[in-house]
């Protein structure tokens with residue numbers, strides 16, 4: 188299967204898919220999209236009008252998908268190495284999808300919008316909105332503390348799509364507001380994720396771009 192991944196090395200949702208690809212050992216061609224380059228942006232938007240990455244194109248099958256979870260679902264259907272990311276058991280698979288939704292919607296999205304506010308012009312900031320997002324993120328992280336402090340992966344002993352979702356969400360949430368002692372359980376889970384070779388590789392590849400991340 189000839190796969191092409193349109194991505195950016197700093198993009199958290201692209202990390203989620205890269206982790207899955209590295210976990211599964213699926214060969215793919217990375218295509219870095221610089222949305223700051225007007226020509227590259229125009230080409231990308233022509234391909235995917237919402238302009239969000241990651242996008243995976245399966246050139247042999249003539250198919251392409253945005254949305255990190257759908258991309259991982261596709262990989263799990265098409266590639267034996269990726270099948271383990273979504274268990275065959277339907278009840279377990281539901282738990283994985285529920286946890287994937289939790290990390291995307293209740294951790295990743297909050298974090299992403301807090302970072303988004305940092306990129307706004309000084310007179311367009313939304314302090315009220317950011318405070319609300321920070322409070323919501325605190326609640327989500329307290330659930331991660333409760334469930335993940337003692338070890339294991341998001342839904343048990345097996346590394347799944349839910350852990351692919353958790354890794355970037357928690358990594359950047361910890362940048363936005365360091366977990367420290369307040370979120371010791373989340374911090375321990377993040378340590379386990381960062382020690383996982385797939386995620387360690389993603390972080391090493393992103394390293395040259397980290398200076399572009401808005402610190403405040």
Ligand SMILES: N[C@@H](CCC(=O)N[C@@H](CS)C(=O)NCC(=O)O)C(=O)O
Nearest residue numbers: 198199200238239240241254255256
């Ligand atoms: N729900 C989407 C979210 C994708 C997303 O938000 N991507 C961000 C990068 S992490 C993006 O493309 N940002 C560029 C922009 O909004 O201009 C997914 O799971 O893939």
